[in-house]
Structures are given as C-alpha cells and as structure tokens.
Amino acid sequence: MSERLFYHLDESEMPDAWYNIQADFTDPMHPPLHPGTGQPIAAADMGPLFPQALIEQEMSQERWISIPGEVVDIYRLWRPAPLIRARALEKALDTPARIYFKYEGVSPTGSHKPNSAVAQAYYNKKEGVRRITTETGAGQWGSSLAFACNHFGLECLIYMVKVSYNQKPYRKNMMELFGARVVASPSTETDAGRKILSETPDSPGSLGIAISEAVEMAVKDEHTKYSLGSVLNFVVLHQTIIGLETEKQLALAGEKPDVLLASFGGGSNFGGFVLPFVNRKIKGESMRIVAVEPAACPTLTRGVFAYDFGDAIGMTPLMPMHTLGHDFIPSPIHAGGLRYHGAAPIISHALNQNLIEAVALKQNDCFASAALFAKVQGIIPAPESTHAVHGAMREALRCREEGKSEVIVFNLSGHGHLDMSAYDAFLQGKLGDGEMSDAELQKNLAAVRKI
Amino acid sequence: MSERLFYHLDESEMPDAWYNIQADFTDPMHPPLHPGTGQPIAAADMGPLFPQALIEQEMSQERWISIPGEVVDIYRLWRPAPLIRARALEKALDTPARIYFKYEGVSPTGSHKPNSAVAQAYYNKKEGVRRITTETGAGQWGSSLAFACNHFGLECLIYMVKVSYNQKPYRKNMMELFGARVVASPSTETDAGRKILSETPDSPGSLGIAISEAVEMAVKDEHTKYSLGSVLNFVVLHQTIIGLETEKQLALAGEKPDVLLASFGGGSNFGGFVLPFVNRKIKGESMRIVAVEPAACPTLTRGVFAYDFGDAIGMTPLMPMHTLGHDFIPSPIHAGGLRYHGAAPIISHALNQNLIEAVALKQNDCFASAALFAKVQGIIPAPESTHAVHGAMREALRCREEGKSEVIVFNLSGHGHLDMSAYDAFLQGKLGDGEMSDAELQKNLAAVRKI
Structure with a gap:
C-alpha cells in the first residue's frame, strides 16, 4: 500500500555509454602475455577471433565508450x-x-548475458562478419548470443557441452527458437572434437573442449568470428x-x-x-x-x-x-x-x-x-x-x-x-x-x- | 532511442477495487442450477467448497469490490x-x-493466475480455513495457488494429472518450492482415485479425475476448502x-x-x-x-x-x-x-x-x-x-x-x-x-x- 518497492528508470534515463574503469585505476593492470613469446599480446594477435572494435575496447583506456544506437x-x-x-x-x-x-x-x-551478447553481435555485423561461434555449458550465454545474432541477421553456431545438451534440452530449445544451430560437443565437425571422440567415444564434453571447437571454426573461416561471455x-x-x-x-x-x-x-x-x-x-x-x-x-x-x-x-x-x-x-x-x-x-x-x-x-x-x-x-x-x-x-x-x-x-x-x-x-x-x-x-x- | 515502449503505472495507481460487470449487463445472467432439483443454486449449496466471502462475490451485483490491503x-x-x-x-x-x-x-x-489465487487464499485464511485443495493440469494454476497459500500460511494440496506430473516435473518442483504437497492423480488417497485405479491401474489421469479428488478432500474435512482457477x-x-x-x-x-x-x-x-x-x-x-x-x-x-x-x-x-x-x-x-x-x-x-x-x-x-x-x-x-x-x-x-x-x-x-x-x-x-x-x-x- 504504502512505501515504494519498484524503482523504474524512465527509458530516456538509460545510460548512453559504458564505463571503463581502466581510466580510473591508480595502478595499471598487468598485460596479457603471448604464451609463445612471453611478450604482451598485440591487437593483431586477437584479429582472427574478434572484430576490431572489440579489440580496441579490450585495450581502451577511455573512461566512457558510447553505446551504439542499434544496441540501445x-x-x-x-x-x-x-x-x-x-x-x-x-x-x-x-x-x-x-x-x-x-x-x-x-x-x-x-539473465544479464544479453547485455554483452547484443553489443558483440552488433560489432561483428558492422565489420562484415557472417557467423559467430561460441561455447555454452548450461546455456545462459549460448541462448543470449543466439538472441543477439538473430537480431542482426548473423548465423550463430553454438557448441554445447554434451552432458548439458542431453540433460537440459530447454536451453537448447531456446537457442534453436532464436535461430541458432546447436551442436553437442565434442562433435565430429572439428579436428578438436574428432580427436577427443577417437580417444573417448563417450566423452560427456567440457567447456574446455567446446571452446576448442568454437575457436577452431572461427580460425578456419574468414567470415566467422568467436564470441566469449565473460572474463x-x-x-x-x-x-x-x-x-x-x-x-x-x-x-x-x-x-x-x-x-x-x-x-x-x-x-x-x-x-x-x-x-x-x-x-x-x-x-x-x-x-x-x-x-x-x-x-x-x-x-x-x-x-x-x-x-x-x-x-x-x-x-x-x-x-x-x-x-x-x-x-x-x-x-x-x-x-x-x-x-x-x-x-x-x-x-x-x-x-x-x-x-x-x-x-x-x-x-x-x-x-x-x-x-x-x-x-x-x-x-x-x-x-x-x-x-x-x-x-x-x-x-x-x-x-x-x-x-x-x-x-x-x-x-x-x-x-x-x-x-x-x-x-x-x-x-x-x-x-x-x-x-x-x-x-x-x-x-x-x-x-x-x-x- | 526515441519513442516510448514501456508504460509502467506508478505503484500508487494500482486499482483498489475489482470490477464486477454483472452490475452493468443490461440483461441479467441465467443462474446456475442444482442438478438434482433443477432450481437455481443457493449460497448454502456452495458452503462446503468455498468460503463465504467468495460465495458472496460469486453472486454479487455490486459494481466495485474493494481489494483487501493484504491482497494488495x-x-x-x-x-x-x-x-x-x-x-x-x-x-x-x-x-x-x-x-x-x-x-x-x-x-x-x-502468468495471470496468481491474481485470483492470492485473493482466494486470503479469503480462505480469513475464515479460518487451514488447507486448500485444487487440481492442476500443466501446473500454471497449481503453482499460483501454492505461491498464494505459502504467503498466508495455508496448507496447499494439489492433485496434478499424472501424465503431467511425470512429464512436466518443473512445475511440480515450483509448487513444492512454494511449500505445496503435490499428488499424482489418480491417487490412492481418495475414494475417487482408488475407484479409477482399481478399474484402470495405469490411468494417465485427467482434469476431471483430479477435480473429483480435490473436491472429495474438501468435502470430507471441515478445515479444508476447494479452489478453482477459472470459469x-x-x-x-x-x-x-x-x-x-x-x-x-x-x-x-x-x-x-x-x-x-x-x-x-x-x-x-x-x-x-x-x-x-x-x-x-x-x-x-x-x-x-x-x-x-x-x-x-x-x-x-x-x-x-x-x-x-x-x-x-x-x-x-x-x-x-x-x-x-x-x-x-x-x-x-x-x-x-x-x-x-x-x-x-x-x-x-x-x-x-x-x-x-x-x-x-x-x-x-x-x-x-x-x-x-x-x-x-x-x-x-x-x-x-x-x-x-x-x-x-x-x-x-x-x-x-x-x-x-x-x-x-x-x-x-x-x-x-x-x-x-x-x-x-x-x-x-x-x-x-x-x-x-x-x-x-x-x-x-x-x-x-x-x-
């Protein structure tokens, strides 16, 4: 009756830029290293996997990064x-x-996952990418990327850990409803998957294996990039x-x-x-x-x-x-x-x-x-x-x-x-x-x- | 960016009364009839199943009926x-x-089902009822009544059609999370259920059978009433x-x-x-x-x-x-x-x-x-x-x-x-x-x- 419960912001009050804390850390972060050279990773190293705009955001020291209108x-x-x-x-x-x-x-x-999925799909689309691959476990990330790709007319290929694929069909159904192709991982579609299956035919899969399959597909095809939901x-x-x-x-x-x-x-x-x-x-x-x-x-x-x-x-x-x-x-x-x-x-x-x-x-x-x-x-x-x-x-x-x-x-x-x-x-x-x-x-x- | 999508009412603007169209129909509705006598049903006939306040609402010609603060x-x-x-x-x-x-x-x-479940649980609680029984098919109504009973400290006993009970465990899990007891129908707990099972031991159940079980339990116990989600x-x-x-x-x-x-x-x-x-x-x-x-x-x-x-x-x-x-x-x-x-x-x-x-x-x-x-x-x-x-x-x-x-x-x-x-x-x-x-x-x- 009495005191307020819901604090709805007006639509016009939605933030129009994301916040990058790297601009405000008093000490800088350590750089990621190339595992071969031991040297800080360069933007070019990430090119096969991610579109340029996301690589720039990864390294940016700008405090505010505008949210594109299409994402809004x-x-x-x-x-x-x-x-x-x-x-x-x-x-x-x-x-x-x-x-x-x-x-x-x-x-x-x-869940919160579409906040990044929509942005990632947008930047990929803008740079001419045709297909995005990713891995998913229980399916929160996969379903969010499927939703996002569907909005931008991108193909979405999802390697879902086999044990979840079999035990949690509802998330798979959701991904397919949003137009994604969902493959149980390990699959026979990739070298990584075939290698695992030849050693362990009844492998239940793991996120690590699914990542390997998704990355492999992105690296092999110039029109395909890879997407990650955290970290x-x-x-x-x-x-x-x-x-x-x-x-x-x-x-x-x-x-x-x-x-x-x-x-x-x-x-x-x-x-x-x-x-x-x-x-x-x-x-x-x-x-x-x-x-x-x-x-x-x-x-x-x-x-x-x-x-x-x-x-x-x-x-x-x-x-x-x-x-x-x-x-x-x-x-x-x-x-x-x-x-x-x-x-x-x-x-x-x-x-x-x-x-x-x-x-x-x-x-x-x-x-x-x-x-x-x-x-x-x-x-x-x-x-x-x-x-x-x-x-x-x-x-x-x-x-x-x-x-x-x-x-x-x-x-x-x-x-x-x-x-x-x-x-x-x-x-x-x-x-x-x-x-x-x-x-x-x-x-x-x-x-x-x-x- | 531009034009509004969401129309949120302020909490203070939530209606404080339900609308009863019987006050505005130009011709009156036909009354329900007692199947034995063929005469219009009397309030007393419904007493074993529903609390007095709901029976009054069923027959009321008042245009506005206040929503109790506890329901709001x-x-x-x-x-x-x-x-x-x-x-x-x-x-x-x-x-x-x-x-x-x-x-x-x-x-x-x-779904919309809790709008009535909460009201029904409230009136039952107010009249000293300790337990509410109901039937549910896929589980929208059962889960809503379970949620409502939990808020008013009422026991909730739900007869769920057996085929749904077995095939749709998620709704059953939700009812149990809200504290209800869920029984696959036909069950061995009622005369109606036992009769069906003796004739058809592998009966998949039906809403009709589940209603019979829920009504029987309400009629048999003075502290138990029955609840219905539509009609x-x-x-x-x-x-x-x-x-x-x-x-x-x-x-x-x-x-x-x-x-x-x-x-x-x-x-x-x-x-x-x-x-x-x-x-x-x-x-x-x-x-x-x-x-x-x-x-x-x-x-x-x-x-x-x-x-x-x-x-x-x-x-x-x-x-x-x-x-x-x-x-x-x-x-x-x-x-x-x-x-x-x-x-x-x-x-x-x-x-x-x-x-x-x-x-x-x-x-x-x-x-x-x-x-x-x-x-x-x-x-x-x-x-x-x-x-x-x-x-x-x-x-x-x-x-x-x-x-x-x-x-x-x-x-x-x-x-x-x-x-x-x-x-x-x-x-x-x-x-x-x-x-x-x-x-x-x-x-x-x-x-x-x-x-």
Missing part, C-alpha cells in the same frame, strides 16, 4: 531493468537493514550498464549503499554491477563491495594471482588473474556459470588493490536462502544468483545482530525458471557442497606461474 | 504489470497498426485488475483501442482483460473485443449455449455457458490451459449480448506467430498466450492490407519458460492442430441441454 534499440526491449526494494525479505529476516536488488532476469533469456575487459565493460542504472536508481531512492554484492564466476555480472561503485571508492567514498563465489570454485578466496590460461587446454593468452589452475575441474554444482577456474583480470586487479573483497559460500546454504527469497519475494533465483542472495541475507542478519540499518544492494543476475531441477535436488536433500580440499588446491596450483 | 500487499510484488508497445513487431509486420500488449508473465509463477464469476472478477490497469495505461499512452484480444480457455484471462472495456462498449463506445480460442477446443465458435456441467464427470452445478459437451476430451495441444469444454458463464453472456466476438485458430499457426514474436520482442509466450499473439498479428496484417492504423491491444497472459518442449515440437514439425470434426462435435453435444 535492442536493450530497450527490457532495459532499464528494475531496482526493487526487498521489503518482504527484510520483514522475513526481521532486519533493520534496507535491502535492494537489481533484477536482470527481465531480459529475453532471463574479457570488453565483456565486463558492456555489463557496466547494470551498475550505471543502479547508481541512478539508488539516487532515486535517496540511498547510499553500504554493502554491494554480486555472484562471482568469470566476473561479468559482478564487474558490470560493481565497477561504477568501485570508481566511487577509488575517489574516496566508503562502502564494502563483495564478490560471492561458490565454495566449490573459490577462485578469489583460495586461488593465487598468476599468469594462467583462460581456457582449460591452454589455447588462450596468459591472463593475469586469480586462478585455481587451468586444469581444475570444479564439482558439478548447479551454478554452472560460476564453475570457472579463473577470474576477469579487471576484477583480480580490483581485488589486488583492496577495492573489493570476496567470500565463498556453500551450495546448500545458497539454495536455502534462495528458497526463502522465492517464497517471500516471488522471484526464483538462478542457481548462480543464489550466491548473491545468500551473501546479502548474511549481511542483513549481521545488521540485525549489530542493530545497524545499513543499505544492502545486490544483483539478482537471473531467474531460475530453466533450472527448477536444481531446486528439486535441494528440496530432496540431494545437493552436495563440493568444497575443495587443500591437497586438491595445491595440486592444481603447482603448474601455475605466480606474478 | 502481495500483488505489489509484481503489479502493476507493464503495458508494452510492440514496436519491433510492428516493424517486422510492416503494419500501420499500433500494437500494445499487457504482460502478465512478470508474476511469480509467470467462476469471482475468479474472473479478481482478474479484472488486468483490464483496469490496461485502461489507465492506454490513457497514459493517449490511445483508444480499436481491437482487444486475449486467449480463451475457461475465460479468466480473457474476462479479466476485457470486461472493463466491455462495460465501455455497453455504454456506447465502439471497439471490437475478440476471444481467441484453439481450433482443437472451439467452445465459443462451435459449441452451443446450454446448461452443462462444469466438470467432466457431472459433480458441479449446471452452468449456463457455451459448451462442447462435458465429456469432450480435446486433443492434447500444448496450450493445456485452453483445453476446457465450457466457458465462464459471464463470458458466454457477453457473447450472447453481442458484446464480444470469437475466433478459433490452429496450434501451428499460433506457434509460428509466437516464434516471430519471441525473436523480435524477446519474450517467449506461453502456449496458451500464443493464441492472443497470433490473433493480434492477424489483425495487424489486416490493417496493413486495409491501410488502417488501428490500435490493437492484447493480453500476453504468460511466458513459456516452462514449456520450451512445445516450441521444440513446433520447430521439428511435430505439432498437430487437433481440429474437431463435425461428427465428433455432434456426438459430444447430444447429451447437452440447450437453453
């Missing part, structure tokens, strides 16, 4: 996304904290529209955040949400900014900062990032999007500069909090997003203990409509937590070159 | 729902028409919040509708969306109001207006409605929510008064239109909602042929995230249309008592 036109199908006051959750937790969440689940594929600077850049909108919406609500939280996997939703606030912290404002990662894949909390490969098999440049070792295979937790051994270098840099902090939480605790959130707020979080929800609820309970009315803001990166089986497993007590032992950690890190 | 508080988790200008669709169809859609998929369960006057009443919001939003857009469309099954989303506009038509305004039903279940276009049972096995009062015969079993189209032999009496009355019209469309055509809608607008319609989408697109194409810039407004009653297999079947060319033959129709209607 598609963002407008769901953006600006709402900021919502979680009053029902506050009441359920009996906390004096004020809790807000930014909701990215309103997008066509139900790279330009991906995080595109996602900053989340945080820029949130800043405006918090101003609308008359609030100054005390704690910001987002789930952390590769870093795209976390970075996109927090980097505008990290800038305010650099400029002297005081607030806590927390990355919430799974205990089963604790890259920021238990990994080392090192030069490591971005993929599982060592095809990419060496990236300066926190890593658990590039051949680390996390437990099969349902938050597939968080099962990444490394971190966006831009986020690792912010962590090294003490601008952000990190916490690792267990899967069962995250689902328990998400189930409560769903019951009181009426939104079912994606498995990845349960981490941010649980992180925020822990802060709210701390506020209750300490009697503090802090402002807690988290990013709800997506809904869980296509992941209901994860909740089923949780309700049946069939979820594990998949925490990593110290022995396992040391084994993985042995091959990594610390910086 | 839950509606506010997703309401007011947006009205969206479908500019991308207009462009794709190259039509001079202006197309708007009201989007009910933003609700906790992804009844009070259900349509609760849904009028859709149309009342839409009226305000069209005023915001400065538009007067020429054609309104919604999918038609039992009548709750159609009635809820159009009845405020039907009233304007009664008062002399000119517009077309179109119910879009499936060709596989053409109740309004090919049924007869008659006294018939609301359920499949003859337990309910005789309802004055359009019907295909209460033992008609429609083809297994994916729009499970539209597979109903009858119609809300309030809608049949409006049809008899020439206030609305109806059209029956084929499943494949509906999915083809929905696939285009999903590609350009980024929202995947529920199978039921594909009918409204296709109906609206037909009108838009007519406008193109006739060179008319009419204002077309339709209700997108829900999203299809939990029905992706239907799109898969469509893309693979495996969908039938399930149209009914005349012979089949005549056979079904033989037992029906025309009015």
Whole structure:
C-alpha cells in the first residue's frame, strides 16, 4: 500500500555509454602475455577471433565508450531493468537493514548475458562478419548470443557441452527458437572434437573442449568470428550498464549503499554491477563491495594471482588473474556459470588493490536462502544468483545482530525458471557442497606461474 | 532511442477495487442450477467448497469490490504489470497498426493466475480455513495457488494429472518450492482415485479425475476448502485488475483501442482483460473485443449455449455457458490451459449480448506467430498466450492490407519458460492442430441441454 518497492528508470534515463574503469585505476593492470613469446599480446594477435572494435575496447583506456544506437534499440526491449526494494525479505529476516536488488532476469533469456551478447553481435555485423561461434555449458550465454545474432541477421553456431545438451534440452530449445544451430560437443565437425571422440567415444564434453571447437571454426573461416561471455575487459565493460542504472536508481531512492554484492564466476555480472561503485571508492567514498563465489570454485578466496590460461587446454593468452589452475575441474554444482577456474583480470586487479573483497559460500546454504527469497519475494533465483542472495541475507542478519540499518544492494543476475531441477535436488536433500580440499588446491596450483 | 515502449503505472495507481460487470449487463445472467432439483443454486449449496466471502462475490451485483490491503500487499510484488508497445513487431509486420500488449508473465509463477489465487487464499485464511485443495493440469494454476497459500500460511494440496506430473516435473518442483504437497492423480488417497485405479491401474489421469479428488478432500474435512482457477464469476472478477490497469495505461499512452484480444480457455484471462472495456462498449463506445480460442477446443465458435456441467464427470452445478459437451476430451495441444469444454458463464453472456466476438485458430499457426514474436520482442509466450499473439498479428496484417492504423491491444497472459518442449515440437514439425470434426462435435453435444 504504502512505501515504494519498484524503482523504474524512465527509458530516456538509460545510460548512453559504458564505463571503463581502466581510466580510473591508480595502478595499471598487468598485460596479457603471448604464451609463445612471453611478450604482451598485440591487437593483431586477437584479429582472427574478434572484430576490431572489440579489440580496441579490450585495450581502451577511455573512461566512457558510447553505446551504439542499434544496441540501445535492442536493450530497450527490457532495459532499464528494475531496482526493487526487498521489503518482504527484510520483514522475513526481521532486519533493520534496507535491502535492494537489481533484477536482470527481465531480459529475453532471463539473465544479464544479453547485455554483452547484443553489443558483440552488433560489432561483428558492422565489420562484415557472417557467423559467430561460441561455447555454452548450461546455456545462459549460448541462448543470449543466439538472441543477439538473430537480431542482426548473423548465423550463430553454438557448441554445447554434451552432458548439458542431453540433460537440459530447454536451453537448447531456446537457442534453436532464436535461430541458432546447436551442436553437442565434442562433435565430429572439428579436428578438436574428432580427436577427443577417437580417444573417448563417450566423452560427456567440457567447456574446455567446446571452446576448442568454437575457436577452431572461427580460425578456419574468414567470415566467422568467436564470441566469449565473460572474463574479457570488453565483456565486463558492456555489463557496466547494470551498475550505471543502479547508481541512478539508488539516487532515486535517496540511498547510499553500504554493502554491494554480486555472484562471482568469470566476473561479468559482478564487474558490470560493481565497477561504477568501485570508481566511487577509488575517489574516496566508503562502502564494502563483495564478490560471492561458490565454495566449490573459490577462485578469489583460495586461488593465487598468476599468469594462467583462460581456457582449460591452454589455447588462450596468459591472463593475469586469480586462478585455481587451468586444469581444475570444479564439482558439478548447479551454478554452472560460476564453475570457472579463473577470474576477469579487471576484477583480480580490483581485488589486488583492496577495492573489493570476496567470500565463498556453500551450495546448500545458497539454495536455502534462495528458497526463502522465492517464497517471500516471488522471484526464483538462478542457481548462480543464489550466491548473491545468500551473501546479502548474511549481511542483513549481521545488521540485525549489530542493530545497524545499513543499505544492502545486490544483483539478482537471473531467474531460475530453466533450472527448477536444481531446486528439486535441494528440496530432496540431494545437493552436495563440493568444497575443495587443500591437497586438491595445491595440486592444481603447482603448474601455475605466480606474478 | 526515441519513442516510448514501456508504460509502467506508478505503484500508487494500482486499482483498489475489482470490477464486477454483472452490475452493468443490461440483461441479467441465467443462474446456475442444482442438478438434482433443477432450481437455481443457493449460497448454502456452495458452503462446503468455498468460503463465504467468495460465495458472496460469486453472486454479487455490486459494481466495485474493494481489494483487501493484504491482497494488495502481495500483488505489489509484481503489479502493476507493464503495458508494452510492440514496436519491433510492428516493424517486422510492416503494419500501420499500433500494437500494445499487457504482460502478465512478470508474476511469480509467470502468468495471470496468481491474481485470483492470492485473493482466494486470503479469503480462505480469513475464515479460518487451514488447507486448500485444487487440481492442476500443466501446473500454471497449481503453482499460483501454492505461491498464494505459502504467503498466508495455508496448507496447499494439489492433485496434478499424472501424465503431467511425470512429464512436466518443473512445475511440480515450483509448487513444492512454494511449500505445496503435490499428488499424482489418480491417487490412492481418495475414494475417487482408488475407484479409477482399481478399474484402470495405469490411468494417465485427467482434469476431471483430479477435480473429483480435490473436491472429495474438501468435502470430507471441515478445515479444508476447494479452489478453482477459472470459469467462476469471482475468479474472473479478481482478474479484472488486468483490464483496469490496461485502461489507465492506454490513457497514459493517449490511445483508444480499436481491437482487444486475449486467449480463451475457461475465460479468466480473457474476462479479466476485457470486461472493463466491455462495460465501455455497453455504454456506447465502439471497439471490437475478440476471444481467441484453439481450433482443437472451439467452445465459443462451435459449441452451443446450454446448461452443462462444469466438470467432466457431472459433480458441479449446471452452468449456463457455451459448451462442447462435458465429456469432450480435446486433443492434447500444448496450450493445456485452453483445453476446457465450457466457458465462464459471464463470458458466454457477453457473447450472447453481442458484446464480444470469437475466433478459433490452429496450434501451428499460433506457434509460428509466437516464434516471430519471441525473436523480435524477446519474450517467449506461453502456449496458451500464443493464441492472443497470433490473433493480434492477424489483425495487424489486416490493417496493413486495409491501410488502417488501428490500435490493437492484447493480453500476453504468460511466458513459456516452462514449456520450451512445445516450441521444440513446433520447430521439428511435430505439432498437430487437433481440429474437431463435425461428427465428433455432434456426438459430444447430444447429451447437452440447450437453453
């Protein structure tokens, strides 16, 4: 009845530029290295994979990068996304904290992923690319790229990890609805796939293998490029529209955040949400900014900062990032999007500069909090997003203990409509937590070159 | 960039009363009859099934019925729902028409169903009921009632048609997440279920059987009542919040509708969306109001207006409605929510008064239109909602042929995230249309008592 819940920005208030924090870091980031020469990677090295505009964004030191009108036109199908006051959750937790969440689940594929997919498809189209390849695990990224390619009339070829292809047909259906061709990986269409299949005919596949197939197809054909849904600077850049909108919406609500939280996997939703606030912290404002990662894949909390490969098999440049070792295979937790051994270098840099902090939480605790959130707020979080929800609820309970009315803001990166089986497993007590032992950690890190 | 797409109402503008068109019909509706006596049903006859407040609403002639604050508080988790200008669709169809859609998929369960579920749970709770039973097919209604009961601390017992229970676990998972107990029907928990199982041990179940089980459990226990998700006057009443919001939003857009469309099954989303506009038509305004039903279940276009049972096995009062015969079993189209032999009496009355019209469309055509809608607008319609989408697109194409810039407004009653297999079947060319033959129709209607 009374107090406001939804903070909708007017369409005219949608940000018209992405924010590049590289312009504001006091110390520069380490460069990625060519694995052969050990020298910083050059723009030309990335040419076979990405269009020029994205390579420039990857290396840009410009603070603001304009969002093209054609991208804005598609963002407008769901953006600006709402900021919502979680009053029902506050009441359920009996906390004096004020809790807000930014909701990215309103997008066509139900997560933040289209924010970068649409931009990447646009720049590829503009440079005459005809086809984009990518890999996908559970399918959040693949479905978003399929949606984006469809809008720009690009072919989209997606290598989907075979075990997900067989077990999660709904995401595959969505990709096909949006016009993409989805191939179970390993496939017989690539040298990489055929090699794996000749050695292990019943291979369930992995993200690493799927990347190899997608990259191979891009490298082999001059009209085909490759697309990645996280980790790279330009991906995080595109996602900053989340945080820029949130800043405006918090101003609308008359609030100054005390704690910001987002789930952390590769870093795209976390970075996109927090980097505008990290800038305010650099400029002297005081607030806590927390990355919430799974205990089963604790890259920021238990990994080392090192030069490591971005993929599982060592095809990419060496990236300066926190890593658990590039051949680390996390437990099969349902938050597939968080099962990444490394971190966006831009986020690792912010962590090294003490601008952000990190916490690792267990899967069962995250689902328990998400189930409560769903019951009181009426939104079912994606498995990845349960981490941010649980992180925020822990802060709210701390506020209750300490009697503090802090402002807690988290990013709800997506809904869980296509992941209901994860909740089923949780309700049946069939979820594990998949925490990593110290022995396992040391084994993985042995091959990594610390910086 | 330029012109507005989203029409968000401010939270303070959410309607505070439901609209009851019975106050404005120029001719009164026929009363439902007791099947034993043939006399109009009395309030007391409904006492074992429904709380007093809902029985009063069922019979009320009051024009406005206040929405209780406790119901408003839950509606506010997703309401007011947006009205969206479908500019991308207009462009794709190259039509001079202006197309708007009201989007009910933003609700906790992804459809309009919680609008009545929350109200029904509230009135039951207020009168001391401890448990509500219901039946569900694909699960839209069951998940909505589960969500609503959870908010008021009521137990919720749902009989889910066994074939859906086994084939569509995601909806069952959602009901269980919201705290409901879901039982595959026929079950061994009721006399009705045991009787069916003794005759047909491998029965796949049906809505009719599930209704029998839910009603039996309500009648047997004084602390248990029964809940229904469509057809009844009070259900349509609760849904009028859709149309009342839409009226305000069209005023915001400065538009007067020429054609309104919604999918038609039992009548709750159609009635809820159009009845405020039907009233304007009664008062002399000119517009077309179109119910879009499936060709596989053409109740309004090919049924007869008659006294018939609301359920499949003859337990309910005789309802004055359009019907295909209460033992008609429609083809297994994916729009499970539209597979109903009858119609809300309030809608049949409006049809008899020439206030609305109806059209029956084929499943494949509906999915083809929905696939285009999903590609350009980024929202995947529920199978039921594909009918409204296709109906609206037909009108838009007519406008193109006739060179008319009419204002077309339709209700997108829900999203299809939990029905992706239907799109898969469509893309693979495996969908039938399930149209009914005349012979089949005549056979079904033989037992029906025309009015």
